Amino acid sequence: DILVIRTGDPTITGVAPNSAFAGNPQKVTITGSALSLGGTANTRARFAGALASFINIVSDTTLECETPASLAAGPAVVSVENANGGSALPASAFTGYAYPATFLAADAAIDPLSTAAVSDLAIARDGSVVHATWLKDGNVAHCVSVDGGATWSPDQTLNGIDSPAAPQVVVSGANVIVLWIANGTSVVARRSSDGGVAFGAPEILNPLAGSAAATRLRVTGDGDYRYAAWLSGTSERVVVTSSSDGGVSWSSPVPVDDGGARQAEHELVSQGANAWITFTDERQGAFISGAYSARTSDGGGTWSAAVLRSSPLTAISSPRIAADGEDVHIVWLRGGELRYAASTNGGGAFAPPQTLANAMNGGVSAPAVACDKNRMFATFVDGGNSVWVSAVTATGSLPQNQQLSTLTAAAGSTAVIVRDNYVFATWRSGSVAGATARIRFTTSTDQGQSFLPAAAFGDGAASQDLPALAIDGARMLFCWLDYRGAQPAFFFNHN
DSSP states (O other), X not given: OOOOOOOOOOEEEEEESOEEETTSOOXXXXXXXXXXXXXXXXXXXXXXXXXOEEEEEXXXXXXXXXXXXXXXXXXXXXXXXXXXXXXXXXXXXXXXXOXXXXXXXXXXXXXXXXXXXXXXXXXXXXXXXXXXXXXXXXXXXXXEESSTTSSOOOOEEOOOSSOEEEEEEEEETTEEEEEEEETTTEEEEEEESSSSSSOOOOEESOTTOTTOOEEEEEEEEETTEEEEEEEETTTTEEEEEEESSTTSSOOOOEESOOOSSOEEEEXXXXXXXXXXXXXXXXXXXXXXXXXXXXXXXXXXXXXXXXXXXXXXXXXXEEEEEEEETTEEEEEEEETTEEEEEEESSTTSSOOOOEEEEOOOSSOEEEEEEEEETTEEEEEEEETTTEEEEEEEOSTTOOOXXXXXXXXXXXXXXXXXXXXXXXXXXEEEESOTTTTOOEEEEEEESSTTSOXXXXXXXXXXXXXXXXXXXXXXXXXXXXXXXXXXXSSOEEEEEEX
C-alpha cells in the first residue's frame, strides 16, 4: 500500500471584504493556498489575534468565516494557521470601523471648483475604487476616487457635440464603461481599460435605431458581462444589448419581449451570464400595467418570454428587482400597497404575490429592494413621510416590517443595500423647496433584526436630495445633490 500525505504551510493572499464594523461580526472570504490539504488540515483564521467564528474551509484556496466579536476599530492583522504553520497579511490589509459609524465633520464637493449646472449623478464602486459620472453644463463628466471617496480626480468630459442624457457607469477592476443617451436617440458607450484614466472612442450601441427615441437607460454588469436596457420608440418597448467581453463588443439590441403594448419603468440586475429585467407592460389592456419579468442565462444571447408576476388585470407601478444566486425578488406598488413575489429557481417561476405593506396612512411610495439570497429587504415611504423596511428572512416566511424614521417631514428617494450580516438604508427627509431636506440613514449588523436610530451627517444646512450610497464591507460612501451654494452641486461624505 502507498500512503500519500499532503503537507505545506498555509498561505493567505487576500480577504474580502477587507473591512468590518468593530464588535459586529461580518462574513468574509479568505483566499490563499494549502488551506485544506485534501481535508486533512484544520485551518483557523484570526483577526488581530482573535479567533474567527463559523469557519468553513471551502477548498484548498478558499476559507469562509465571520470576524470575531472582539474586533476593534483600526488596522487588524489577518492570519491563517494549522499544524503545518501559518501566514499573515499586513495590518493595512484589513480595517475595523467604529460602530455606529462616524463620518467626516464637513461634507465636500466632488467637483469643488465648478459652478456648473449639474444633474443625473451615477456612481459605481469596486472595492476602494469609486467612479462617478454626471451631467455638467450639458456634458457627460467622469471622475474617479481610488481611496474610497476621500479624494477625487479632476473630471473629464466624455461626450462630443451631442446633447447627452441619463449617464450611467459600470465598473469591474480596471474596466470602466460610461454610457449615455445622445440627442434623444443614440445609446453611446465609452470604455476604459486603465481605471478611467483614458477612454476609447465613443461607440453607438443602437446604430440602426434611426430617429427612434431612446429613454430611461439602465446598465448593469458583473465580471466580463455587461447589459444595457432602454425604452425605444414612441410606442415604448424595452430593448436590451449585452457584452460578454467587458464591453469590447456588444450584441445588436433586441426587444426583451414585445407584447404589442406600451412598456415602462424597467429595472435590470445581473450576475455574470445571468441577468433579470422587470418592467410594466399594458398587454392586458390600456392603462392596466402589470409587473412582468424576463431573464437570460447565456449572457444576453437569448431572453425568456416575459411573464406576468403581479395579479391579473390590476394596474401596478414602480417595479423593483434584486437577485442573488437562484433567488430573485420583485416588489411593486399596487393601489397604495407594496406587493412582492419571489423565485428560488433563478427567475423561472415565482411564488404567488403577497402584500408587504398595506396602504396604511395614505399609501406607499418610493420603494427599493435588495437581497442576500433568500433574505429580502424592501424600503418604502408610508403616507409621504414615514420610512419603513419590510424584511422576508426566509423563503415563504411572512414579512416583518420595521419603522426606520418617525419624523413627520416629507420623505422620498429610499435606497437599501444588503451585505451578508449588514443592512444599509438611506433616504431623503424634508422639503427640498423649503430648504429642510436632509439625507438620513440607518444600519443593521444583525441581518436586519434591529436598526440603529436614523441619523444624519456632515455640516449641511441647505437642502440635500437624491442620495446615492456605495458600500465596501464597512466602508460607507454617500453622494447627493446639495443646495448650499449658488448652484446645486454633488457632495460626498464617508466613514
